[in-house]
Amino acid sequence: MKVWFTLGLLLLSSTPHAKGIYQTPEAFLQESFQGEPPAPRVIWLNRAIKKSMADILSHPYRGLRLRYWGKDQCTVWILNEIGKERPITIGVVVQAGKLKQVSILAFRESRGSEVRHPAFTDQFQGARLNNDHHLDRPIDGISGATLSVRAVEKIARIALFLHQQPPFTDAPTQQ
Amino acid sequence: MQQQLKKQIIPTLLTLAVSAIIATPTWAAKAPGAEEMWQLILEQRETIKRQNEKIDRLSDQYKQLDSKTKETAEAIAATADAVEQAATGSGEDWYNRSSFGSYGELHYNNLEANNSAGSDKDEIDLHRFVLFLSHEFNEDMRFFSELEVEHSIAGEGKSGEVELEQMYIDFDINGQITARSGIFMLPIGILNETHEPNTFYGVERNPIESNIIPSTWWEGGAGIHGEFAPGLGYDLYIHSGLETNSGSKYAPRKGRQKVGKANAKDLAGTARIKWTAIPGLELAGSVQYQSNITQSTDNTAGKAMLYTAHTVFQNGPFGLRALYALWDLNGGGPESLGANEQNGFYIEPSWKINHQLGLFARYNQWDNQAGNSSDSEKEQMDIGINYWPHEDIVIKADYIKQRFNDKKGQKGFNLGFGYRF
Numbered sequence: 001m002k003v004w005f006t007l008g009l010l011l012l013s014s015t016p017h018a019k020g021i022y023q024t025p026e027a028f029l030q031e032s033f034q035g036e037p038p039a040p041r042v043i044w045l046n047r048a049i050k051k052s053m054a055d056i057l058s059h060p061y062r063g064l065r066l067r068y069w070g071k072d073q074c075t076v077w078i079l080n081e082i083g084k085e086r087p088i089t090i091g092v093v094v095q096a097g098k099l100k101q102v103s104i105l106a107f108r109e110s111r112g113s114e115v116r117h118p119a120f121t122d123q124f125q126g127a128r129l130n131n132d133h134h135l136d137r138p139i140d141g142i143s144g145a146t147l148s149v150r151a152v153e154k155i156a157r158i159a160l161f162l163h164q165q166p167p168f169t170d171a172p173t174q175q
Numbered sequence: 176m177q178q179q180l181k182k183q184i185i186p187t188l189l190t191l192a193v194s195a196i197i198a199t200p201t202w203a204a205k206a207p208g209a210e211e212m213w214q215l216i217l218e219q220r221e222t223i224k225r226q227n228e229k230i231d232r233l234s235d236q237y238k239q240l241d242s243k244t245k246e247t248a249e250a251i252a253a254t255a256d257a258v259e260q261a262a263t264g265s266g267e268d269w270y271n272r273s274s275f276g277s278y279g280e281l282h283y284n285n286l287e288a289n290n291s292a293g294s295d296k297d298e299i300d301l302h303r304f305v306l307f308l309s310h311e312f313n314e315d316m317r318f319f320s321e322l323e324v325e326h327s328i329a330g331e332g333k334s335g336e337v338e339l340e341q342m343y344i345d346f347d348i349n350g351q352i353t354a355r356s357g358i359f360m361l362p363i364g365i366l367n368e369t370h371e372p373n374t375f376y377g378v379e380r381n382p383i384e385s386n387i388i389p390s391t392w393w394e395g396g397a398g399i400h401g402e403f404a405p406g407l408g409y410d411l412y413i414h415s416g417l418e419t420n421s422g423s424k425y426a427p428r429k430g431r432q433k434v435g436k437a438n439a440k441d442l443a444g445t446a447r448i449k450w451t452a453i454p455g456l457e458l459a460g461s462v463q464y465q466s467n468i469t470q471s472t473d474n475t476a477g478k479a480m481l482y483t484a485h486t487v488f489q490n491g492p493f494g495l496r497a498l499y500a501l502w503d504l505n506g507g508g509p510e511s512l513g514a515n516e517q518n519g520f521y522i523e524p525s526w527k528i529n530h531q532l533g534l535f536a537r538y539n540q541w542d543n544q545a546g547n548s549s550d551s552e553k554e555q556m557d558i559g560i561n562y563w564p565h566e567d568i569v570i571k572a573d574y575i576k577q578r579f580n581d582k583k584g585q586k587g588f589n590l591g592f593g594y595r596f
Contacts, residue, residue: 020314020347042252058566063259085274085309085319108311110319110345111368114451117405123454134530140455143487144369150566 021106022116025078028091028105029069032076040067043162056133056157057081066162074100077159083109083147090152092159099127102156112148121152129160272311278595279304280372282379286575286587293583301327302591305340315347338433340393348399355412356397358434362410362447363461364388365485365498372593373569376525376535376561379589382553383519383541387500388483389417389428395437398445406452410461416443417479418470425476425504425514426543430468441467457487468504475508494525494535513547533561535573554578559589568594 029037044065045053053061069076073096080087086108093101102124104116114120120142127135135157141149207215280303286296303325310318320342326335343357360368366380367390384390396414403409415437419430432438447461463481485498502517509515519541527533537557544551559573571591577584 020350064255065259082274085276085307086311086317108317110309110317113402114406114408117452119406119452120454138491140491141489142451142454143365143457143489144449145451146369146374 020108023091023103023105025089025091025105028078028103029076032074032091032093032101033069033071037069037076038071040069042067043165049162049165052133052161053158056161057154068162075159075163077155077162078105079155079158081151081155083112083145083151085109088115088148088151090155092156094159094163097128097160097163099124099156099160101125102152104152107148109148112142112145114142114145115148115152120149124156127156127160129157129164133157133161135160269310274309276307276596277305278307278371278373278593280591280593283590284378284587285589286585289577289579289584289586290582292581293579293585296585296587307341317345319343319345340391352399352401354397354399358393358395359412361392361394361412361414361445361463362400362449363392363445363463363481363483364390364500365487365496366390367392371595372571372591373563373567373595376523376533376571377537377557377559377573377589378571378591379575381498381521381523381537381557382539382555383498383500383521386426386428386541386543387502387517387519388481389431392431393434394443395434396442406450408447408449408451410445410447410449412446413442413444415439416441416465416470417468418472419468419476420473421475421508421512424512424543425468425509425517427468427481427502427517438470438472440470441465455489457485459486460484469508473506473508475511476504476506479504492527494523494527496523496525497521510546513544513549513551516546517541517543518545530566531563533563535559535561550580552580553584555584567596568592 023031042065043049045061045063050061066077066079075094077092077094078089079092080089082088087106088104088109089106091101091103091105092099102121104121107113107116123137123139124135127137127139130136135153139149139153279301281300282302283299284296288294303323304327305321305323307319307321309320312318321340323338323340324335325338326333329335329337339358341357341359343355343359346354346356348354362368364384366375366384367388369375370380370391380390394412394414394416396412398410398412398414400410401408415432415434416439417427417430418432418438419425419427423429443463443465445461445463447459449457449459451457461481461483465479465481467477468479469476480503481500482503483498483500485496488495497520499520500518504510504515504517506515519539521537521539523535523537525533525535535558537555539555539557540552542552555575555577557573557575559571562570564570569592571593572588574586574588576586
């Protein structure tokens with residue numbers, strides 16, 4: 001009886017939001033810009049950009065444009081990528097060409113939700129993109145979450161790549 | 176657009192102002208009288224009025240253009256939304272909340288017997304072709320399924336099978352607990368839940384997760400899974416059990432009922448704890464209780480326990496997998512055959528040379544009759560290579576050498592390819 005009571009307490013006191021929506025895009029933007037975010041802007045994806053995105057994703061990106069938020073040298077991207085079956089919503093903050101933050105906003109897959117923990121996402125901080133569009137450092141994966149890990153890494157690379165597109169590269173982003 | 180209009184309006188206003196000044200006889204040789212001044216004022220007032228009217232008209236035109244520009248931008252955005260929704264399937268219709276995928280693998284074995292007691296194996300086999308379908312009813316309820324064809328062809332007298340390996344629904348009870356019901360993979364070992372061919376080394380799966388843990392191992396039942404703390408996960412299920420017998424020396428692999436009119440007289444339960452708090456490291460252990468491993472068809476056998484522990488470690492290009500599994504079967508029947516204890520382990524270091532190429536070696540040892548003094552232990556060494564021309568496609572080659580004490584071991588090479596999407 002005591003064992004079941006202890007187990008029940010452990011279950012009820014465990015980590016909130018084991019699966020589902022962990023943070024709304026609005027809250028992520030507020031946090032990223034430490035207040036009211038700037039108005040969203042749109043980057044239209046030309047053939048060259050889509051080609052590079054397909055190389056990074058290992059599959060074509062079928063959208064026409066992407067929405068982002070930018071201020072000074074900081075851009076914020078909220079993107080979806082499927083690991084195995086269902087889309088993972090990932091928020092990425094890029095500051096002057098380096099990853100500042102990667103967060104899992106929503107997870108819908110059957111396995112691999114461990115990618116949302118800071119122990120995993122903190123590995124991305126400070127990472128840059130190589131010339132071959134890979135991160136400049138290895139990201140240690142999570143066993144059993146291989147496809148989710150891969151999805152997060154791809155989106156981090158996509159955000160860094162899009163941040164490199166004019167007018168984000170050098171000049172502060174104008175609103 | 177706004178900048179262009181400003182550029183048009185400002186020169187126009189300047190031109191009008193200059194015209195008005197020039198048209199006015201301000202610079203006449205002699206000073207005008209009061210009447211002439213009055214006329215001048217009236218004319219200038221009229222000119223200003225006309226200029227103001229023109230400015231108003233331009234301003235209206237600007238507002239109309241601005242409005243049309245916004246309308247056009249909104250129309251483009253709406254069109255893009257519609258095109259993207261159609262192209263990416265991001266709408267809320269049921270088919271956009273469903274997903275479909277597949278994986279499969281083809282094997283070629285070229286193995287020769289170590290001696291005359293054994294037999295050669297020269298075989299090409301479409302090992303498995305799997306279709307999976309999932310659907311999200313809402314944020315809290317999801318469906319998953321996998322349908323598999325093994326060995327290419329199924330039917331009376333054929334070597335293959337058509338199997339429903341998974342068909343379950345996950346219900347999020349709250350933020351902490353997810354309930355699962357249906358047919359599902361048991362949370363035991365490394366490969367049982369994640370076995371798409373591009374995710375592991377070796378053409379054939381390791382013999383421990385075949386002969387001791389009878390992967391692919393699914394049962395029908397219900398339970399819960401979730402996390403106690405970040406990186407500390409648990410699974411707890413009650414499900415259908417094995418039905419082994421003395422004819423197969425109580426081998427777990429021969430006892431899988433595959434949830435086909437399965438004998439459910441004696442149920443089983445599985446629990447797992449998994450720790451993944453440090454990226455690159457997984458430590459997990461599972462315990463299974465079988466209330467009667469023969470479903471009470473053999474009164475010389477009874478309950479059984481399975482204990483497993485494993486680690487998966489990845490640090491940059493270096494990887495390591497290690498697993499240990501142990502069965503403890505009660506009863507005089509299993510004991511008389513030495514099957515009361517069945518165990519095995521493997522250790523597999525690997526090195527990923529680059530994004531496309533990886534090398535591995537594996538040492539496997541197992542014994543399905545470890546409970547007596549007979550020398551029934553088996554060993555297998557593997558070395559091999561995986562090549563990923565695309566992250567979801569893998570080509571594999573390996574060399575194996577077995578040492579069986581019944582002298583039926585083999586040695587030789589395997590080739591294979593696999594995919595998933």
